Amino acid sequence: MTAEVKGTARSAENNPAVKILARVGNVAVGIVHILIGGIAISIAFGTGGEADQSGAFNQLMQTPGGVIIVWIVVVGLVALGFWQILQTIVAPGADPKRRWATRLKEAAKGVIYFALAWVGIVVALGGSSNSASSTSSASAKILSTPGGVFLLILIGLLIFGIGVGYVVRGATKRFARDIQTPPGPAGDATITLGVVGYIAKGVALGIVGVLFVVAAVTFDPAKANGLDGALLTLRGLPFGVFILFVVAVGLIAYGVYYCVRAFVVRL
Numbered sequence: 125m126t127a128e129v130k131g132t133a134r135s136a137e138n139n140p141a142v143k144i145l146a147r148v149g150n151v152a153v154g155i156v157h158i159l160i161g162g163i164a165i166s167i168a169f170g171t172g173g174e175a176d177q178s179g180a181f182n183q184l185m186q187t188p189g190g191v192i193i194v195w196i197v198v199v200g201l202v203a204l205g206f207w208q209i210l211q212t213i214v215a216p217g218a219d220p221k222r223r224w225a226t227r228l229k230e231a232a233k234g235v236i237y238f239a240l241a242w243v244g245i246v247v248a249l250g251g252s253s254n255s256a257s258s259t260s261s262a263s264a265k266i267l268s269t270p271g272g273v274f275l276l277i278l279i280g281l282l283i284f285g286i287g288v289g290y291v292v293r294g295a296t297k298r299f300a301r302d303i304q305t306p307p308g309p310a311g312d313a314t315i316t317l318g319v320v321g322y323i324a325k326g327v328a329l330g331i332v333g334v335l336f337v338v339a340a341v342t343f344d345p346a347k348a349n350g351l352d353g354a355l356l357t358l359r360g361l362p363f364g365v366f367i368l369f370v371v372a373v374g375l376i377a378y379g380v381y382y383c384v385r386a387f388v389v390r391l
Contacts, residue, residue, distance in 0.1 A: 142207065149204025149237065150386035152197040156180045156240065157325075157379030164355050164372035168365050176352040177240055181247040194248045201241035208234030259353075263336070263345035276340035276348070284333025287326045294322025303388045314388065317381035324374020328354055 159180035174182065184194050211230040266272045266279075293299050299318050305311035331354035339348035347353070358368040 142203070142210075145200065145203030146207040147386040147389070148196075148200035149202075149207065150200075150389060151383050152200030153204065153237070153240075154379040154382030154384075154386070155184075155197060157321075157382065158376050159183050159379075160351070161372045161374070161376035161379060164375060165369060167355060167359060168368040168372060174352050176350055177243045178247065179352065181244050185247060191248055194244050198241045198244040198248065201237045201244065205234045205237035205241065208237060259348055259350040260345050263339055263348040267340070267343060267345055273340045273343070277337050280333045280336030280338075280340065280348075282333070283336060284330050287328070287330030287333055290322050290326030290329060292326075294319045294326060302390060303385055304390055305388055314381065314384050317377045317384065320374050321378025321381045324371050325378050327371055328375065331355075331357055 156177060157180075160176065163174065163179050163183065181194055181197075184190050184197065187193065208230045212227040212234070263276060266276050269275070297315060297319060299322055300315055303314070303318075305314045328351060332351055335353055335357065336348045339345050355368055355371070358364050358371060361367060
């Protein structure tokens with residue numbers, strides 16, 4: 125990567141307007157997770173709903189001024205996606221292997237934010253977006269290809285590994301390296317929200333990964349239906365309502381943490 129490209133990216137990264145948009149993006153991520161957690165609580169008590177990204181955006185659309193709010197969230201997510209791409213270009217570190225690992229991680233985050241923004245765009249334009257059915261459909265296409273079973277297992281293991289990473293990041297408070305918390309109770313509360321939120325999201329992602337592996341082994345793509353399916357699976361376990369409620373509260377904590385993170389993250 126040339127010095128000129130890095131210099132341009134670094135200039136963009138230091139632009140105050142870009143930093144403000146990145147912070148708006150953090151709030152957008154937080155709002156989406158708060159809504160997913162709220163829908164998950166309703167599922168825990170049997171009132172239904174789609175506890176995934178599409179469900180969160182549909183919920184936003186039903187609020188006064190919902191279309192405007194969704195577009196603001198979309199802009200924030202796109203801005204955060206571009207911010208992550210900038211991080212892949214200016215990734216620090218003298219060790220090339222570690223630098224490329226950082227770039228892959230930041231690029232993956234950027235792709236996730238762009239994908240989330242796309243769901244919001246579809247919903248804002250009046251289209252129909254169902255993350256669960258889209259995931260099942262994609263899984264069916266993968267299974268129909270040569271070696272598709274092994275690829276779907278690999279995807280499931282990758283998602284499971286990401287979930288484990290979230291749990292570890294929360295349990296070890298590693299996420300706190302990226303933020304500058306205020307002193308006193310406010311800082312302690314921010315860290316607590318992060319710990320609970322990261323662990324809850326990790327558990328949810330871990331179950332999503334397991335469902336992908338199950339879908340591959342049983343050759344049943346319907347079992348790989350994303351976050352909504354993972355939360356429904358939790359509800360079906362012994363003491364599942366209680367477990368789902370705890371995870372849902374954790375997802376809300378993750379969302380609140382990201383809203384707070386928007387103001388304390390190091391940019």
